[in-house]
Amino acid sequence: MDRRALRNLDVLFILFTFLLLAASLVILSTASINVIKSDPFHYVETQTVWIVTGIVIAVVIAVIDYQKWQYFRWWIYGFNIVLLLIVIFFGDTAKGATRWIYFTDSIGIQPSEFAKIFIILTFADFLAKRKGRLNDIKDFIPPFLFMLGPMLLIFKQPDLGTTLVFVAIFIGMMFVAGANPWKFGGLLLGGAAVVGIVLWLHFSTDLPGWLQWAQGLPLPLQEYQLNRLVIFMDPASDRSGDGWHILQSLWAIGSGGLWGKGYRGGTQGQLNFLPEHHTDFVFSVVGEEFGFIGTITLLFLFLIFLLRSIYITIRARDMYGMLIGTGVVSMFTFHILVNVGMTSGIMPVTGIPLPLISAGGSAMWSNMAAIGLLLSVNLRHRRLMF
Amino acid sequence: MDDRERKPYTYRLWGLSAVVVLIFLILSFNLWRLQIAQGSYYSAMAKGNVMKLVKVAPTRGDIVDRNGKLLVTSIPEFVVHLNWMDLQQAKGDEWKDVVKQLAFYIQPEWPNANQTVESIAEDIFANIQNHQWERYRPVIILDEISPELQAVIAEHQEELPGVSVDAIPVRSYPETTLLGQLLGYVREISDPEIAQFNKDTDAQEVGFEYAQGDLVGKMGVEKSYDFWLRGKEGVQQVEVDNNARPVSKQIIQEAEAGKTVQLTLDADLQKTVDDTLDQVILDIQKQNPAAHAGAAVVMDVNTGKILAMTSRPAMDPNDLIGIISDQMADKYWPQDPKRASEAASLNRALTGLYPPGSTFKMVTAMSALQSKQTTPYEQIDDRLSSLGGRGAQQQGVEEWGGNYFGLVNLYRAMAKSSNIYFEIMGRRVFDSNPETIGQVAREFGLGIESGIDLPGEAKGISPSAEWKKTYFTNIHENALKSRDEALAKIESDYAPKLEQAAEETNRQLVQKEKDAEIKKINDLYKLRTLEPLEWQAYDSYNNSIGQGYNAYTPVQLANYVATIVNGGKHYRPFVVDKLLDSRTGETVQQFEPKVLNTVSVSPEILDQVKQAMGGVTTGEGTANWLFADVPEFTGGGKTGTAQIGSKDTISGEIYNGVFVAFAPYDNPQVAFAGVVEFGGHGGETAGYVAKAAFMKYFGWKNTNGG
Known part of the structure; x- marks a missing residue:
């Protein structure tokens, strides 16, 4: 690699990445302090390890020319499928879902986190080769089938959240790859309408006679996943489980007000009223302790981070790089939308962590790998003509 | 790719940026809504999560007699408390060791002597579990602990974080059976009682509401003055975590001790009445082993203040604190319905309905005189034939004891307790208006609720x-x-x-x-x-001499005599004189005597009847011997021997002794009414109680120097 290529690096992107990682440590140093009473800094320490190793991963991936991955596309795709199959057959079950592969008692990975990266890499290649051939509805079928395999395996775990991330990546990449916006958009709206009607039929109890047969239509979803949808509509309907969690999260964020209750000054998080407040609900702690100023600042960091990512993507050398960037942006955006939306009550609970902030090794590594890919694209960007 | 080829993709990526910005705008707007627009609402919700208000129990007020003698108080009892907040100081799982250690120390005083240390620790864990939703409150692990155990726990305080020995107030009745039923006792409120107590107007005024777990008076003064005795609960704000464990405490409002209740009763006089009644019952038991019950009331005729009120069998409220043994439960509330009337918890002075017997004859006399059916000097020949023809004679009641008293007017008839005279007078009144005698009785408080400041009084029946x-x-x-x-x-x-x-x-x-x-x-x-x-x-005849349907409580009888001799003012009887501040002793509220009504009977007639009652305890009266050895005595009374059932039945052979009296004769001060069940002649049973009460009250001595 050309030494001069280093000058291509997007300094703002790197700066905001580090700002987010630093924010993660600051936030976890208050949000996770009461999770393990005998070891208050456990999560700050492990998160530091994940960040440091994550940076190494990002650098290594950045150094490798992303175009090389195209040669291994089917190997990667196959490896991904095998990994997800291993989870289904040999994985460890926690909280009703099988998502983990453990190497030792405490060290394990969540393959679905890495599946996102693998699918971005391989799908970008798949689409890049079909450039300009996405004008017809029948052109949409092969890409859809390409995504369907890994998606079904993840849905089977079950992990509705990550499945939806795949949907978001699919939509984002298809759109940027040139799918006819009217046909593709119409198809999406139609699909959404079908999902809506099916859900409505499932929950309906007083249908007219000619629709009786469809009343309480069975769905291929777990009970708790459906409950979350009901609870999302009316959190107060369930004051013990997820509904309670949403309420607690709303109370936490809302009670933060403009300035927040101060670092470690919250009650909702510090006194354990908030569930999972170092992972899925970490944003609620930000809202409670740092207030509107804190949440807006964090969103601002994310926004600049994403806009710089898009900028890097626009300047990509080729279609493949552009689609990788699009996949990464779609993934991060969807994560942020769903996580922040869930904690502030405008999205159903799906158990998706806040990227780069929530405690967790697999997510940190896969996010850092995604950043590494963006950097790789950035380093090899198109020479602008002046 | 050249620029021309890139262009559509670049546009699409700009579109993607627009979507990203839009999403962030939506998220930001929602956060503004939550944190700024509705921030105060969510603040309140979050605060409600962690800030729990805990009641701090106030000290219950004392009850003292009219001279300030202590009758009821709260004494500290030492208990072992376990406090979560402090127990949490132990690291990790070590708090479990603390509990085991505690179990070891308290094992010698654990109620179940055979339990092992491990099983006691299990019980303590279970106890903590039961209170897990109010962990901010200390849990009582063991009560009534000895000074030795207190010392042991104090000695090992360092290894027992969260364990403390605290004094909690427990009700104590130092005079045991003295005034037992009148004072009442205190226990946890029952569900039906919550609504009942919440009707208390004093409580409603300040917005106090009784709730589950409250300790309340279950009878007597403890019940009727519960709101004043209980004081005001303090409020402590405790911050708790999601497991309801306390994190910090802050007192918002100090508890306010209950008021001291000062009674109108005189403990010394009460003791005399109690002891005399006990002795009288003991004496009767020699002839009739079934005799065990009685009641007596002494009252101030010019105010309605109760000076003494006794009910036998006696009740010791101390028996009803904590766990009540089966034996005690049977004594106070017998399961067997046949023995229900033997319940020691009954305040017979207030709830016992007795036929008044001849003590009712003053009502008959006053009714006859007031309705002009007779004059005090009309003479009647004391024969059954004076009632009229054979039909009347068959329906009438013979003279008591087969006596013949010759010609009797009002005074002789009262002194001798002539049945014939009062049957004739009563018949005349009933014939002219069947409601008159009942009305007069009610004017004197007979057959109506007295309005006394004690719960559960009986109303009685006056003839009509x-x-x-x-x-x-x-x-x-x-x-x-x-x-x-x-x-x-x-x-x-x-x-x-x-x-x-x-x-x-x-x-x-x-x-x-x-x-x-x-x-x-x-x-x-x-x-x-x-x-x-x-x-x-026969109804006229029976009811005129206090038999028939007549049934009154001793309180009503005493108040009736008081109303005759005080010039016709029917006072509301009461037992609580005033409420005092428990710290300063200042009077907070003074209860004034209250005249319920003034009787329609003229003062002259009242005086004539009073004079007639004076004849009972002097001269040829039925109780002339009673005060013979008390030269200072002046006053009057009336004996009664009330048949319990109808003639020719078993209970027809059993008589209650009833006696009413007042003293002194001029400007009377006190009235007495007493009933001794199965006592026979009233003067020879309840009469002794009246005599002892008067001697004690006025400081009279008898000629034997007693």
Whole structure:
């Protein structure tokens, strides 16, 4: 690699990445302090390890020319499928879902986190080769089938959240790859309408006679996943489980007000009223302790981070790089939308962590790998003509 | 790719940026809505999560007699408390070791002596579990601990974080049985009582509401003055975590101790009345082992203040604190309905309804004089024949003890307690207006609720044709209903039997059997409807001499005498004189005497009747001997020997001794009423109690130097 290529690096992107990682440590140093009473800094320490190793991963991936991955596309795709199959057959079950592969008692990975990266890499290649051939509805079928395999395996775990991330990546990449916006958009709206009607039929109890047969239509979803949808509509309907969690999260964020209750000054998080407040609900702690100023600042960091990512993507050398960037942006955006939306009550609970902030090794590594890919694209960007 | 080729993709990526910005705008707007627009609402919700208000129990007020003698107080009892907040100081799982250690130390005083340390620790864990939703409150692990155990725990305080020995107030009645039923006792409120107590107007005024777990007075003054005695609960704000464990505490409002309640009663006088009544009952028991009960009331005639109130069998409220043994439960509330009347928890002075016997004769006299049916000087020949013809004589009651007192006017009749005289006078009054005697009785507080400041008083029955009609109509209707039901049952039972009877002779047998059953039912019905609904001559005779339907409480009888001798003012009787601040001793509220009504009987007639009562305890009176050895005595009274049941039944042979009295004669101060169950003659039983009470109250000595 050309030494001069280093000058291509997007300094703002790197700066905001580090700002987010630093924010993660600051936030976890208050949000996770009461999770393990005998070891208050456990999560700050492990998160530091994940960040440091994550940076190494990002650098290594950045150094490798992303175009090389195209040669291994089917190997990667196959490896991904095998990994997800291993989870289904040999994985460890926690909280009703099988998502983990453990190497030792405490060290394990969540393959679905890495599946996102693998699918971005391989799908970008798949689409890049079909450039300009996405004008017809029948052109949409092969890409859809390409995504369907890994998606079904993840849905089977079950992990509705990550499945939806795949949907978001699919939509984002298809759109940027040139799918006819009217046909593709119409198809999406139609699909959404079908999902809506099916859900409505499932929950309906007083249908007219000619629709009786469809009343309480069975769905291929777990009970708790459906409950979350009901609870999302009316959190107060369930004051013990997820509904309670949403309420607690709303109370936490809302009670933060403009300035927040101060670092470690919250009650909702510090006194354990908030569930999972170092992972899925970490944003609620930000809202409670740092207030509107804190949440807006964090969103601002994310926004600049994403806009710089898009900028890097626009300047990509080729279609493949552009689609990788699009996949990464779609993934991060969807994560942020769903996580922040869930904690502030405008999205159903799906158990998706806040990227780069929530405690967790697999997510940190896969996010850092995604950043590494963006950097790789950035380093090899198109020479602008002046 | 060249620029021209890139262009559409670049546009699409700009579109993607727009979507990203839009998403962030939506998220930001929602956060603004939550944190700025509705921030205060969510603040309140979050605060409600962690800030729990905990009540701090106030000290219950004392009860003292009119001279300040302590009758009820709260004494500290030492308990072992376990406090989560402090127990949490132990690292990790070490708090479990603390509990085991505690179990080891308290094992010697654990209620169940055979339990191992491990099993005690299990019980303590269970106890903590039971209180897990209010962990901010300390849990009582063991109560009534000895000073030795206190010392042991103090010594090992370092290894027992969260364990503390605290004093909690427990009710104590130092005078044991003195005024037991009047004072009452305190226990946890029952569900039906919550609504009942919340009707208390004083509580409603300040917005106080009784709730589950509150300790309340269950009877007597403890109950009727519960709101004043209990004081005001303090409030402590405790911050808790999601497991309801306390994190910090702050006192918002100090608890306010209850008021000291000062009674109108005199403990020394009470003791004299108690002891004398006990002695009288003991003496009667020698002849009649069933005798065990009685009641007496001493009251200030010019105010309605109760000076003494006794009920036997006695009650010691100390028996009703904590766990009540089966033996005690049976003593105070016998399960056997036949022995229900023996309950020691009954305040017979207030709830016991007794036929007044001859002590009712003043009402008959006043009614006759007031309605001008007689004069004090009209003389009657004390013979049954004076009642009238054979019919009247059959319905009348003979002179008591087969006596003949010759010619009697009001004064002699009262002194001798002539039945004939009062039967004639009563008959005249009833004949002119059947409601008069009942009305006069009620003016003196007989047969109406006295309004005394104690819960559960009985109302009693004063004679009235109206009352009789209602009462027996009810009985007759019930008798008719059960007869019709029984007859219908016989019909349905015998219809198939008659059908099945094959031969004629057999059929006749069954028919005969059926007729016999019908006759039995009809006979029973006749017996139950024997009493006519209309007022009869015998009703007039019986009720005129305090038998018949008359039934009153000793409090009513004492108040009746008080009203006669104080010039006709019917006071509301009361037992609480004032409420005092428990710290300063200042009077917070003084309860004033209250005249309920002034009687319609003229002062002259009241004076004549009072004079007649004076004749009972002097001269040829039925109780002339009673005060013979007390030269200072002046006053009056009336003996009564009340037949409990109808003549010719077993209870017809049993008599309650009733005695009412007042003293001194000029400007009377106190009135007395007493009943000794199965006591026979009133003067010889309850009379002794009156004598002792008067001697104690006025400081009189008898000639024997006693």
